[in-house]
Amino acid sequence: MATEEIITIKGLRKNYGVKEVLKGIDLHVSRGEIIGYIGPNGAGKSTTVKIILGIESYNEGEVKLFGKEINQDSIEYKRRIGYVPEIAEVYDNLTAYEYLTFIGQLYGMNADFVDQKAQRLMELFGIGEVYHSRISSYSKGMRQKLLIISSVLHNPDILFLDEPINGLDANSVMIFKEILAQLASSGKTIFYSSHIMDVVEKISSRIILLNEGKIVVDGSFKELQTQNEQGSLEGIFNQLTGFHNHREIGESFVSVVQEVQS
Numbered sequence: 001m002a003t004e005e006i007i008t009i010k011g012l013r014k015n016y017g018v019k020e021v022l023k024g025i026d027l028h029v030s031r032g033e034i035i036g037y038i039g040p041n042g043a044g045k046s047t048t049v050k051i052i053l054g055i056e057s058y059n060e061g062e063v064k065l066f067g068k069e070i071n072q073d074s075i076e077y078k079r080r081i082g083y084v085p086e087i088a089e090v091y092d093n094l095t096a097y098e099y100l101t102f103i104g105q106l107y108g109m110n111a112d113f114v115d116q117k118a119q120r121l122m123e124l125f126g127i128g129e130v131y132h133s134r135i136s137s138y139s140k141g142m143r144q145k146l147l148i149i150s151s152v153l154h155n156p157d158i159l160f161l162d163e164p165i166n167g168l169d170a171n172s173v174m175i176f177k178e179i180l181a182q183l184a185s186s187g188k189t190i191f192y193s194s195h196i197m198d199v200v201e202k203i204s205s206r207i208i209l210l211n212e213g214k215i216v217v218d219g220s221f222k223e224l225q226t227q228n229e230q231g232s233l234e235g236i237f238n239q240l241t242g243f244h245n246h247r248e249i250g251e252s253f254v255s256v257v258q259e260v261q262s
């Protein structure tokens with residue numbers, strides 16, 4: 001059986017003013033893949049995701065999600081997407097109950113059904129006791145768990161995750177990795193952007209490295225290891241982005257910190 005293509009990107013280009021941020025990206029993602037989308041700061045990762053989500057425009061190329069051009073079916077395809085942005089605005093004065101039932105209803109879900117589902121997901125993620133507390137009283141990790149729950153409440157077919165484990169403790173990270181693996185094996189597609197290389201290395205079925213607006217690597221971690229001298233993804237990342245001078249930069253930084261006024 002042919003695999004279902006979920007994301008199709010051809011010749012994607014994006015400029016911000018005179019700055020060319022995406023310089024011709026080609027990308028084909030199939031159902032059930034966990035894509036680790038990595039690259040240096042400013043490489044264009046968030047821009048790519050925002051374009052696929054339809055919240056950012058582009059200058060040239062073709063972008064399809066679930067086999068359809070993204071501009072043509074703008075409402076329906078969004079129901080099938082879950083998104084955890086790197087920086088999210090949540091309504092701090094609401095409780096999780098109020099926030100999640102509001103989000104669920106935006107997706108057309110019945111309030112009682114969302115309520116039950118949200119409460120169970122909060123309990124499973126260890127934050128059930130704050131379901132009726134204001135979000136403003138949450139710790140960083142609790143807010144992050146809430147964001148993760150709000151992204152999956154409507155059972156989306158594709159999840160875009162931008163640094164989703166920021167603030168999660170080690171046990172919660174283990175649970176989250178397991179959730180991703182289970183979602184992928186049930187046919188969900190996951191697009192995971194992060195700088196935490198050891199997690200990307202472990203969870204991704206395929207790793208895509210973006211550097212200066214171009215895809216420079218696309219393959220499984222095993223394939224990357226056979227093509228590069230470095231053993232870890234962090235080492236491969238350094239090698240492929242041509243970065244070797246962390247020691248010199250660190251030394252210079254500390255010496256500037258330690259300068260005293262004469």
Ligand SMILES: Nc1ncnc2c1ncn2[C@@H]1O[C@H](COP(=O)(O)OP(=O)(O)OP(=O)(O)O)[C@@H](O)[C@H]1O
Binds near residue numbers: 048
């Ligand atoms: N709204 C905007 N206006 C102008 N330039 C922008 C805008 N958004 C992003 N950029 C620029 O586009 C480039 C790519 O940004 P982007 O946020 O996609 O990078 P990223 O790979 O997600 O980086 P990071 O790892 O730091 O999150 C950067 O040079 C950034 O300054």
